[in-house]
Amino acid sequence: MAFESLTDKLSNVFKKLRGQARLSESNMEDMLKEIRIALLEADVNFKVVKEFINNVKEKAIGQDVLNKLNPSQMITKIVHDELETLLGGGETEVKYNSNKPTIIMLVGLQGSGKTTSAGKLAYLMKNKLNKKVLLAACDVYRPAAIEQLCAIGKTVGVQVINKGTNISPVEIAKEAKIIAYNEHYDVLIIDTAGRITIDEDLMTEINNIKNDVQPDETILLVDAMSGQDAVNVAQAFNEKTPLTGIIMSKLDGDARGGAALSIRHMTGVPIKFAGVGEKVSDLDVFHPDRMADRILGMGDVMTLVEKAQEQIDEESAKKAANKMMSGKFDLNDMLGQMKQVQKLGSLGGLMKLIPGMPKITPEQTKMAEDQMKRFEIVINSMTPEERKHPEILQYTRKIRIAKGSGKQVSDVNAVLKRFDQMKQAMKQVENYRKTGRMPPGGLGGFGGGMGF
Amino acid sequence: MGLISFLKNKFAKKEEKEVEAYSQGMEKSREFFSNKLTNLSKKYKKVNQEYFEQLEEILIESDVGVNLTLKVIDELLIESREKKINDAEEINSLLIDLLFEDYSKKGSSITDISFDNQTTVLLVVGVNGVGKTTTIAKIANRYLKQGKSVALVAGDTFRAGAIEQLCIWGDRLNIPVIKGNENADPASVVYDGVKYAKNNNIDLLIVDTAGRLQNKQNLMDELSKIKRVISKEIANGPQETFLIIDATTGQNGVVQAKAFSEITPLTGVVITKMDGTSKGGIILAIRDELGTPVRFIGLGEKMEDLKPFDLDKYLYGLCIGE
Numbered sequence: 001m002a003f004e005s006l007t008d009k010l011s012n013v014f015k016k017l018r019g020q021a022r023l024s025e026s027n028m029e030d031m032l033k034e035i036r037i038a039l040l041e042a043d044v045n046f047k048v049v050k051e052f053i054n055n056v057k058e059k060a061i062g063q064d065v066l067n068k069l070n071p072s073q074m075i076t077k078i079v080h081d082e083l084e085t086l087l088g089g090g091e092t093e094v095k096y097n098s099n100k101p102t103i104i105m106l107v108g109l110q111g112s113g114k115t116t117s118a119g120k121l122a123y124l125m126k127n128k129l130n131k132k133v134l135l136a137a138c139d140v141y142r143p144a145a146i147e148q149l150c151a152i153g154k155t156v157g158v159q160v161i162n163k164g165t166n167i168s169p170v171e172i173a174k175e176a177k178i179i180a181y182n183e184h185y186d187v188l189i190i191d192t193a194g195r196i197t198i199d200e201d202l203m204t205e206i207n208n209i210k211n212d213v214q215p216d217e218t219i220l221l222v223d224a225m226s227g228q229d230a231v232n233v234a235q236a237f238n239e240k241t242p243l244t245g246i247i248m249s250k251l252d253g254d255a256r257g258g259a260a261l262s263i264r265h266m267t268g269v270p271i272k273f274a275g276v277g278e279k280v281s282d283l284d285v286f287h288p289d290r291m292a293d294r295i296l297g298m299g300d301v302m303t304l305v306e307k308a309q310e311q312i313d314e315e316s317a318k319k320a321a322n323k324m325m326s327g328k329f330d331l332n333d334m335l336g337q338m339k340q341v342q343k344l345g346s347l348g349g350l351m352k353l354i355p356g357m358p359k360i361t362p363e364q365t366k367m368a369e370d371q372m373k374r375f376e377i378v379i380n381s382m383t384p385e386e387r388k389h390p391e392i393l394q395y396t397r398k399i400r401i402a403k404g405s406g407k408q409v410s411d412v413n414a415v416l417k418r419f420d421q422m423k424q425a426m427k428q429v430e431n432y433r434k435t436g437r438m439p440p441g442g443l444g445g446f447g448g449g450m451g452f
Numbered sequence: 453m454g455l456i457s458f459l460k461n462k463f464a465k466k467e468e469k470e471v472e473a474y475s476q477g478m479e480k481s482r483e484f485f486s487n488k489l490t491n492l493s494k495k496y497k498k499v500n501q502e503y504f505e506q507l508e509e510i511l512i513e514s515d516v517g518v519n520l521t522l523k524v525i526d527e528l529l530i531e532s533r534e535k536k537i538n539d540a541e542e543i544n545s546l547l548i549d550l551l552f553e554d555y556s557k558k559g560s561s562i563t564d565i566s567f568d569n570q571t572t573v574l575l576v577v578g579v580n581g582v583g584k585t586t587t588i589a590k591i592a593n594r595y596l597k598q599g600k601s602v603a604l605v606a607g608d609t610f611r612a613g614a615i616e617q618l619c620i621w622g623d624r625l626n627i628p629v630i631k632g633n634e635n636a637d638p639a640s641v642v643y644d645g646v647k648y649a650k651n652n653n654i655d656l657l658i659v660d661t662a663g664r665l666q667n668k669q670n671l672m673d674e675l676s677k678i679k680r681v682i683s684k685e686i687a688n689g690p691q692e693t694f695l696i697i698d699a700t701t702g703q704n705g706v707v708q709a710k711a712f713s714e715i716t717p718l719t720g721v722v723i724t725k726m727d728g729t730s731k732g733g734i735i736l737a738i739r740d741e742l743g744t745p746v747r748f749i750g751l752g753e754k755m756e757d758l759k760p761f762d763l764d765k766y767l768y769g770l771c772i773g774e
Binding site for chain 1: 582734
């Protein structure tokens with residue numbers, strides 16, 4: 001992650017304030033300064049930052065610091081809650097007509113991701129909501145834009161209205177609407193042309209389509225990487241042609257996406273979806289709480305927790321824990337543990353979700369993932385007996401395992417070494433349970449055991 | 453003599469078309485930046501703490517970035533104190549001087565691509581949707597007009613319609629486009645392109661690549677593979693690697709530049725869609741953090757609107773204009 005997390009910065013400021021039980025103007029000043037910089041670095045609009053900080057200040061002054069929190073955590077919590085409130089709210093779901101097609105028009109600047117998002121929306125509505133979806137290719141200007149939509153339509157498996165480029169976008173939209181009605185489609189998604197900036201021609205064209213087709217939703221695409229100008233663009237669109245929603249695209253990048261806050265705050269238009277990857281299935285409903293975390297650089301803890309709850313089989317985790325404690329932990333258990341971590345998704349993705357882990361490079365996570373794979377291959381080449389009693393592994397057995405797995409003896413040794421480390425760590429935990437004292441140096445062996 | 457009056461004199465006659473292009477393309481930025489500065493200096497005859505805060509605000513709102521803004525404002529405070537300047541207009545002109553200095557001392561200021569007797573390979577990289585393909589067409593057009601032979605490689609085999617888009621440009625410019633199938637390994641297409649260029653004595657081979665977000669490890673790996681394929685065939689190749697950045701990009705622009713430069717050394721940045729924004733301060737932020745020069749700047753939609761970046765003209769367009 002490119003930015004130091006706000007929590008880290010604040011805890012430095014906080015060191016000066018240890019023991020203060022109430023938030024006051026003076027003890028908040030430095031913290032608010034850091035928060036201001038964090039918001040600006042996240043590309044939240046300057047004016048919005050100013051207002052926001054003032055709001056937070058008003059809310060926070062005089063508040064008692066909650067039990068178990070320190071002032072910096074307290075203020076982070078207030079900021080986070082405030083962000084979440086601001087980002088959420090409004091009608092965030094698309095309302096579908098029951099007796100006629102729901103028409104959705106996508107608008108936005110060039111390169112904001114309209115065509116890609118049109119495909120993703122179609123996918124979401126077709127596969128998750130069982131809608132019959134029709135796409136209309138109305139970008140007759142950008143070279144190959146229509147081909148792009150047609151190719152996406154093919155991937156998703158929905159029909160695309162393609163009238164070529166020698167026809168006005170309004171005509172294409174009108175025809176698409178007729179087809180949508182006649183052939184009983186549930187949803188019609190209209191992909192419009194982008195412009196480099198908001199100009200009269202673009203607005204007239206969009207308004208013409210709007211007047212003729214009367215879309216139920218007019219959704220603006222906003223690139224998560226946009227800077228301070230994003231809010232002006234959204235305002236200009238909203239003035240000329242009232243918007244019903246926003247899609248934040250490219251949120252799978254590492255941009256903090258402060259534009260979301262600015263636009264929500266300045267226009268009141270709700271954010272409905274977020275583009276989170278390159279595949280057609282990578283469109284999510286918008287989560288204000290996660291966005292708040294992201295803007296503050298706090299890591300997407302909630303997502304991690306949810307992911308973990310979904311996928312870790314609690315029973316088997318308990319079993320492993322009991323076995324660990326009783327000292328009967330063997331290579332099978334180690335493999336099982338590694339597999340559970342793998343189930344959560346790529347390690348890299350996982351690490352990013354954990355706050356306070358900013359310094360792990362993609363190479364490092366890749367190394368860890370590769371190591372995990374190597375371990376699995378080696379363990380899989382052992383006999384059940386060997387997995388249960390690793391201590392019987394002598395040189396000849398190691399050579400056999402190495403050959404069988406296509407690895408080196410050193411790889412086999414690495415697995416055993418890691419296994420010993422984990423066992424060692426468990427003994428420490430056991431001692432801790434008995435004596436109530438933490439081992440020196442923490443529980444390093446555990447992290448190691450997971451392959452981090 | 454301050455920079456502003458220097459620029460005014462230099463471009464007083466406005467003989468050059470280029471200056472006019474900058475003036476027009478940067479109209480929105482000028483309206484924002486220059487007007488704000490002027491209004492500010494009218495409001496405050498003498499500067500005080502508040503004045504500096506307002507300047508800070510203008511810079512941040514222009515996407516100059518928090519780091520560079522705080523640094524420049526600090527320098528401005530110190531210099532104005534040393535030189536005992538407290539006239540608002542003079543402070544503004546000092547601010548422009550400082551921004552100029554910061555840019556010019558951070559590294560070289562070359563713009564045009566240089567050629568020798570072998571094929572010059574230009575690798576074009578960037579995140580999704582910044583205008584890579586369109587920029588490639590504009591760069592190709594520029595060097596065609598200079599009498600160079602140019603060929604394009606459709607290395608974006610991922611995005612639907614990307615190959616078609618480049619081919620349409622190839623047809624319009626009447627130059628060869630080397631392409632593979634959709635979802636083919638881009639490195640193999642690039643290999644074919646380089647072979648073609650060598651066999652046909654192409655002066656400039658421009659390689660389009662798929663847009664990628666800089667935090668996607670596998671895509672970044674693919675990019676380094678492309679780079680290896682080129683350098684195996686062409687000594688010192690790719691001689692040029694341009695990162696294309698949308699002028700409306702916020703602080704993530706710096707992150708992008710850093711991430712890409714770790715994979716393949718960047719020889720330049722191209723700023724697109726400058727005419728579409730009133731901000732564009734990311735140019736200064738990237739230069740400040742990485743020292744990478746801006747090579748070209750997109751000041752309009754027409755082919756000729758991609759101009760070699762010229763700091764004097766840029767500042768003239770930003771601060772003075774017509």
